[in-house]
Amino acid sequence: MTTPLIEARGLVKRYGTTDALRGASLRLLPGEVLAVTGPSGSGKSTLLHCMAGIVRPDEGEVRYGAERLDQAGENRRSTLRRTDFGVVFQFGQLVGELTALDNVALPLLLAGTSRAAAHKSAGTWLERFGVLGQAGLRPGEMSGGQGQRVALARAMVTAPKAVFADEPTGALDSLAGEQVMTALVHAARESGTSVLLVTHDAQIAAYADREATVRDGVVETEDEPAAEVTR
Amino acid sequence: MSTGNVLLGLLAAGPGHGYDLKRRHDERFPEARPLAYGQVYTSLQRLVRDGLAEVDATESDGGPERTTYRLTERGSLTLRTWLGEPVPPAPVSAANEIFAKVTAIIASGFGDPAAFLRLQRAAHLARMRELTAVKTVAGAPLSAVLSADYALTHLDADLRWMDNAAQRLGALAEEVTSA
Amino acid sequence: MSALRSDALLAWAMLRGSPRSERWRLALTGLGAALGTGFALAAAVVAVIGTRYGGGPPSYTNGLLNEGGLRPGVITALLLLIVPVLAFVGQCTRIGALQRERRFAALRLAGATPRQVRRIGALETAAACGVGSLAGLTGFLALRLVLHAGQQAGGGDGGPQQRALTWPTDVPVPWAAFLAVVLGLPLLATLEAWFTLRRAATDPLGAAVRRRRPRRFRRVRLLPGPLALLAATGLLLMAMSRKLGPDTPFFAATGLVLPLYLFGLLTSSAGMAAAMGRLASRSGRPALMIAGKRLRADPWAASRAHTAVMLAALIGVGYLTVRRVALDALRAEPEHHPDLAFYVGGYNLAGLALLIGVAVTISGLAVSVAESLTARRRTLAALAAAGTPRKVLRRAVLLETALPLAPAIVLSAACGLAVTGPFLVARAWSARPLLEAALLAGGLLAASLLATAASLPLLRYSVHPAQLRYE
Ligand SMILES: Nc1ncnc2c1ncn2[C@@H]1O[C@H](COP(=O)(O)OP(=O)(O)OP(=O)(O)O)[C@@H](O)[C@H]1O
Ligand SMILES: [Mg+2]
Numbered sequence: 001m002t003t004p005l006i007e008a009r010g011l012v013k014r015y016g017t018t019d020a021l022r023g024a025s026l027r028l029l030p031g032e033v034l035a036v037t038g039p040s041g042s043g044k045s046t047l048l049h050c051m052a053g054i055v056r057p058d059e060g061e062v063r064y065g066a067e068r069l070d071q072a073g074e075n076r077r078s079t080l081r082r083t084d085f086g087v088v089f090q091f092g093q094l095v096g097e098l099t100a101l102d103n104v105a106l107p108l109l110l111a112g113t114s115r116a117a118a119h120k121s122a123g124t125w126l127e128r129f130g131v132l133g134q135a136g137l138r139p140g141e142m143s144g145g146q147g148q149r150v151a152l153a154r155a156m157v158t159a160p161k162a163v164f165a166d167e168p169t170g171a172l173d174s175l176a177g178e179q180v181m182t183a184l185v186h187a188a189r190e191s192g193t194s195v196l197l198v199t200h201d202a203q204i205a206a207y208a209d210r211e212a213t214v215r216d217g218v219v220e221t222e223d224e225p226a227a228e229v230t231r
Numbered sequence: 232m233s234t235g236n237v238l239l240g241l242l243a244a245g246p247g248h249g250y251d252l253k254r255r256h257d258e259r260f261p262e263a264r265p266l267a268y269g270q271v272y273t274s275l276q277r278l279v280r281d282g283l284a285e286v287d288a289t290e291s292d293g294g295p296e297r298t299t300y301r302l303t304e305r306g307s308l309t310l311r312t313w314l315g316e317p318v319p320p321a322p323v324s325a326a327n328e329i330f331a332k333v334t335a336i337i338a339s340g341f342g343d344p345a346a347f348l349r350l351q352r353a354a355h356l357a358r359m360r361e362l363t364a365v366k367t368v369a370g371a372p373l374s375a376v377l378s379a380d381y382a383l384t385h386l387d388a389d390l391r392w393m394d395n396a397a398q399r400l401g402a403l404a405e406e407v408t409s410a
Numbered sequence: 411m412s413a414l415r416s417d418a419l420l421a422w423a424m425l426r427g428s429p430r431s432e433r434w435r436l437a438l439t440g441l442g443a444a445l446g447t448g449f450a451l452a453a454a455v456v457a458v459i460g461t462r463y464g465g466g467p468p469s470y471t472n473g474l475l476n477e478g479g480l481r482p483g484v485i486t487a488l489l490l491l492i493v494p495v496l497a498f499v500g501q502c503t504r505i506g507a508l509q510r511e512r513r514f515a516a517l518r519l520a521g522a523t524p525r526q527v528r529r530i531g532a533l534e535t536a537a538a539c540g541v542g543s544l545a546g547l548t549g550f551l552a553l554r555l556v557l558h559a560g561q562q563a564g565g566g567d568g569g570p571q572q573r574a575l576t577w578p579t580d581v582p583v584p585w586a587a588f589l590a591v592v593l594g595l596p597l598l599a600t601l602e603a604w605f606t607l608r609r610a611a612t613d614p615l616g617a618a619v620r621r622r623r624p625r626r627f628r629r630v631r632l633l634p635g636p637l638a639l640l641a642a643t644g645l646l647l648m649a650m651s652r653k654l655g656p657d658t659p660f661f662a663a664t665g666l667v668l669p670l671y672l673f674g675l676l677t678s679s680a681g682m683a684a685a686m687g688r689l690a691s692r693s694g695r696p697a698l699m700i701a702g703k704r705l706r707a708d709p710w711a712a713s714r715a716h717t718a719v720m721l722a723a724l725i726g727v728g729y730l731t732v733r734r735v736a737l738d739a740l741r742a743e744p745e746h747h748p749d750l751a752f753y754v755g756g757y758n759l760a761g762l763a764l765l766i767g768v769a770v771t772i773s774g775l776a777v778s779v780a781e782s783l784t785a786r787r788r789t790l791a792a793l794a795a796a797g798t799p800r801k802v803l804r805r806a807v808l809l810e811t812a813l814p815l816a817p818a819i820v821l822s823a824a825c826g827l828a829v830t831g832p833f834l835v836a837r838a839w840s841a842r843p844l845l846e847a848a849l850l851a852g853g854l855l856a857a858s859l860l861a862t863a864a865s866l867p868l869l870r871y872s873v874h875p876a877q878l879r880y881e
Contacts, residue, residue, distance in 0.1 A: 039398065054519070054614050075523045081614075082521025095516040096509075097427035102420075106520045109416055138427050154520065182367050202390040203383055206359035207367070213349075221349055 002225065005030045005064070005162060005194050008051050012059035013043075020046040021057065022217035028162060029225055033185060033195040035208035043217040044198045045166050051196060052085055052164040053077035082107035086155025086163040086193075088184075090170040093151055094139040100126060101135040104154045111158075125153035129183050145176035149183060156187050162194040169204055181207045234266065234274045239283060239302065239310040246287040246301035249275060262362070262378040275300055283309055329389070333396065337407045344404070348397045352390060359386050414533075417526060421533045424513065431506035431784060436534065438777060439599075440542030442499035445770065446492050447546025447595055453488035454587040456481055459578055471574045473752040474759060487763045494767040497718040498774035499599070503606070504714075505781045514607075518614035528607040535603035539596035547592050554579055635678025639825070642670035646828055671825040675720050675818075680713035682821075683814035690813055696798065697805035704810055712814045715778035718771040719815060719858055720822040722764075726850050727826030729764055731843040733757045735830070768854070776861035779811065780868055787872035794873035803873065804866055811862040816855055823851040 004027035013021040020043045028034055028051065036044050049055035051062055053069040054077070062069040064084075069077065086107075087093060094103045101122050102109075108118035126132040129149040131142075139147050148168055155163045165184065169177030185207050188195045199205050210223040241252050252275075253266045278284035283306035287299040302310070329351055336344045365371065366379040396403070425432070459468050460478055474480045514527045522530075558579035646667050687705025690698045705712055737757065740750055783790070790803060827847055 039394070049615070075525070078518065078521055078523040078526075078614075080521075081519070087519055092512070093516060093519050095424065095513055095520070097424040097429075097432075097513060099423075099427065102423050103520075106420075106517075109420055110517075110520065110522050110526060112413060112416060115416070115419060185367065186369075201387075202356060202359060203363075203387050206356060206363040206383065208360075211353075211356055221353075223353070 002029050004028055006051055006069075006196075007063045008047070008057075008060065009063075010060035011047065011050050011057040011062070013046050013050060013055065013057050019217055021050070021060075023060070024214065024217060024219050025060075026051065026212055026219050026222065028194050028196050030161075031189075031192045031194055032210060032225070033188060033197060033208040035205035035211045036196065036198045036214060037200060037202070037205050037211060038214035038220070040200065042214045044200075044214050047214060047219075048164050048166050048196055048198050052087060052162075053080055054087070082111050083158055084161045086158065086160040088148070088151045088155050088163065088165040088168045090167040091144070091147070094147060094154070096139050099136050099138055100131065100142065100150045103139070103150060104157050106154060107158050121157055122153070125157050126150065128156075128187065129153045130179075143176075144171045145180060148172060148176075148180050152180065152184050152187070156191070156193070159191055160193055162196065163188060164196050166198045167200070168197070169199070169201070174203070177201075177204065234270055235278055235283070236310070236313050237266075238271070238274055238278060239306055239313070242284060242300060242302045243307065243310055246299050248297045248299045250297075251299075259374050260378055261375050262365075262382055278306065282306075329393065330396070333400075333403070334407055337400075337404050344400050345397060348393050348400075352393055355386050355390050355393070359383055359390075362386075413526075414529070417529050418533055421530045421537075424530075425534065429506070429509065431509065435502055435505040436538040438502040438505070439499055439535065439538045440545065442495050442502060443539040443542030443595060443599060444546035444549065446495045446499075447543045447591060448550050449488050449491045449495070450591040450595065451547065451550045451588060453485045454584050454591060455578055455581055456484050456488065458584045458587070459581055463582065463584055468578070469574050470578060471576045472755060472759070473749070474756050475578060480756065484759070487760055491763055491767055491770075494718060494722070494770040494774070498770050498777070501715070501774040501778045501781070503603075504778065505784075508785060515614055524608075528604055531607045532600050532604040536596055536600040539599040543592045543595050547588065551583070554583075635674050635676075635681055638670050638674030638677065639821075642667045642674060642825075643828060645670070646831060668829050671724065671829060672721075675724065675822055675825060676717060678821075679716055679720060679814070679818055680709040682817055683709035683712035683716075686813040686817065690809070697802045697809055700793070700798075700802070700806035701809035701813055704806070705814060709814075711782065712810070715775055715782075715811075716815050716818055718774055719854060720818050722768045722771045723819045723822035723851060723854050724826040724829075726764060726768065726854070727823045727847045728830050729760065730846045730850060731827060731830040733761070734843045734846060768857070772857050772861045775811075775858055776864055779807070779862045779865040783807065783865060783868045783872050790869065790872045791875060795875055800869065800873060804869060807866060807869065808859060808862055812855070812859060815858055819851050819855050819858075823847050 006028040008024060008026045011021045011024045012019070024043065024047050026034075026036070026047065036047065038044050046055065050057045050070070053062070053064075053072065057070050060070065064080070069080075072080075081087065094100075095106065098106065101119060104122035104125055105113075105115075105118035108121065109115065123132065123135065126135050129152055131146050131149045131153070134142050134146050134150065137146075139150070142150065148171075152168070155165075163184070168184065169180050172180060181204055184195065187193070195208075197204070197208055205211055210225060212222040213220045237256065238252055241247070241255050244255070247255065249268065249271050253268055253271045256263075257265045275284065279286070279300070282303055284300045285303050287301040289296060289298050291297065329348075333344045333347060336342050336347055362379040362383050366376040366383075425436070456475065459475055459481060468476050470476055474484050510531075514531065517527050517530070518524070557577045561575050561577065561579060649667075683705050687702045687707075687709065690702030691706055693699055693702065737754065740753055793803060794800065827844070830843075
């Protein structure tokens with residue numbers, strides 16, 4: 001069996017009196033696209049946040065290789081987000097004040113890459129996702145689909161090990177959503193990036209290799225990994 | 232939708248012989264069940280009998296003899312009428328069968344309706360994954376994408392219905408057992 | 411160093427794309443820095459008068475500058491003027507706070523460490539304050555040149571040594587002190603930003619995902635304020651009843667009573683706003699009800715915005731009373747005090763400083779009302795869309811200032827009177843200080859309402875239905 005890229009075990013997360021997670025376990029394998037589905041409020045987003053190191057679980061562990069993300073400090077988890085992980089949300093992950101080009105270059109700039117080099121790779125990724133023409137626009141000036149593709153470019157610009165996508169097509173119509181998903185899956189397959197894809201839309205979940213369903217804060221079903229992930 | 236109507240549509244693009252028509256159909260509707268050659272042949276016979284199609288030419292360049300057919304005036308009129316009518320919104324049968332099974336499982340006590348729905352969901356999603364793979368292949372023809380989409384959307388509708396049902400199994404069980 | 415450079419470039423890129431509110435915030439912050447720099451520079455100039463850097467023995471028309479014993483007072487007054495400026499800058503930092511929080515969260519999500527976000531935020535402040543400080547320096551030097559030219563022209567004959575100047579423009583510019591001010595002020599502001607950003611910079615989900623619930627107002631917090639006020643008054647009465655001689659109780663009392671009053675006022679302002687809110691929200695009048703509900707929901711906002719005005723009322727009333735009583739005493743025995751004009755001049759100068767402070771304070775209030783109108787535009791637009799007449803909303807905004815501020819000013823003025831009470835009683839009793847205090851309180855309230863009214867045109871923009879379209 002392949003060793004997982006990221007493994008969550010027995011995650012518990014409470015917000016006040018609501019238990020968002022109550023013992024959720026999930027494995028994200030290297031290079032796979034894993035869909036997480038489930039009813040609204042079941043804890044999908046919280047699970048994703050925990051596995052991406054954005055939120056610390058109250059109990060349980062998140063392993064990334066030999067590292068314990070649930071114990072890693074704020075700085076280490078921030079660094080991981082600009083080197084090993086990328087995130088795409090439904091909206092709100094782009095910096096409204098920055099142009100698309102700067103937004104995509106942001107993780108590189110934050111890591112200290114030179115401006116010219118960062119803009120060069122940002123441009124390449126914008127072109128791959130077909131939004132190079134919008135490079136000079138700010139998020140407020142783009143359509144939802146264009147914005148999501150810019151967000152994808154930003155998630156991929158660091159050649160991450162994993163991309164965490166929470167309803168990346170939630171605000172798009174089906175055609176725009178299809179384009180975003182195709183772009184994401186192709187890019188991920190090509191670079192061997194794992195994708196954790198939270199969605200409530202089965203048509204979007206169908207882009208994934210496996211599906212896990214969440215209900216009431218636990219992972220109810222998780223497809224067995226295929227003997228060999230086809231790609 | 233009769234095979235005859237489909238053949239009329241294919242002939243409208245230009246005359247063709249039986250095998251030709253079958254190939255055109257299978258290419259354009261890759262997700263549909265391939266037409267059997269025998270079926271094409273009998274349907275053509277029937278179209279000729281009804282005066283909707285006629286023999287265009289018979290040729291045999293070395294090989295076996297081939298008959299090319301073309302549309303008649305009446306045939307194109309019939310086609311026009313068919314294309315002008317809406318397709319009756321027929322009840323979709325798959326969900327009905329799933330529903331029938333769920334109800335039967337509850338009534339008989341043979342198995343767990345939730346587990347069955349999970350199984351069905353996995354099956355549906357597996358099929359949807361195949362269809363998605365078909366349509367996301369680089370350079371997939373638009374006809375392939377659109378027909379995959381058609382199937383995907385219907386499967387998705389089933390899935391949504393199943394998710395809905397899965398959340399209300401308790402109430403359904405009460406209704407079924409009390410009846 | 412290169413990290414700092416890349417952060418600075420990022421901050422600059424963001425500034426170029428920032429909304430208007432952000433530019434307003436930075437411009438007003440810069441303005442505050444310029445004002446503060448001006449006051450500090452003036453203090454520096456006064457500080458070197460009469461020293462070996464001061465360009466000869468002082469001989470000015472204004473006695474306050476001539477007497478070595480009074481100059482520290484002038485310096486203190488000038489430095490104290492920085493306090494309302496700080497309050498003003500504090501109000502300015504709240505402009506666009508939500509948007510800034512969202513931006514910081516987005517940066518964190520993209521992998522910025524909390525430290526980096528704080529650095530970027532502090533850099534913005536540093537730049538705004540640096541530019542403001544430089545502007546303040548330029549303005550100060552220009553003013554000095556103009557005054558100098560004016561005095562030169564008006565002076566006519568006599569050598570510069572004999573002629574008495576009004577302004578100390580003969581003092582050579584104390585460059586070392588100026589440098590310290592121009593560098594030190596932005597540095598202080600930057601450090602302050604660095605610390606206040608500690609909380610803003612932590613959550614990568616931040617405002618982008620969920621909005622924080624406002625802090626709950628707990629009734630227990632109502633207690634310490636009135637208790638402190640009561641204790642101070644008790645102390646004061648005790649000191650007065652002992653009648654320890656004309657001056658002793660006053661100084662002894664103010665040493666303890668003034669801080670107690672200050673503490674009491676500051677801690678009871680939120681409670682007062684909440685209480686007024688509760689009263690008003692029971693009323694059937696829509697404007698009162700809206701204002702009341704809003705005050706109950708967030709009494710801290712009212713307290714934040716009104717603290718500076720309360721301080722101004724307290725200090726203003728205290729000043730007026732002391733001035734009135736002191737000058738009356740001097741006038742009563744003119745034979746003992748031939749230098750009456752000198753004292754009057756001194757008090758007037760202090761009054762001018764106070765007036766400047768009040769002006770800055772009232773500007774801060776205007777900024778806070780404008781900020782709250784833009785920050786709440788969705789709510790306001792929803793109210794308007796639901797059919798609330800704009801007149802009612804306008805009245806509600808005014809009431810929201812007036813309801814908590816009127817009792818707060820009255821209370822502060824009363825405290826100011828009380829602090830100077832022993833002084834008043836020790837001297838001949840007269841009603842004039844009371845009248846002056848009442849006038850001051852009324853004036854402050856009127857000015858505050860005017861400042862609020864000045865922000866009302868923003869309401870038209872805030873209630874536009876388009877505000878409902880954007881998240
Ligand atoms: N920051 C928070 N503060 C308070 N409660 C929260 C917070 N985040 C999540 N919750 C609660 O935790 C539960 C799970 O939320 P979560 O966002 O993970 O659900 P979800 O499965 O992503 O739902 P959806 O499909 O609607 O996005 C919900 O009940 C939610 O109200
Ligand atoms: Mg969610």
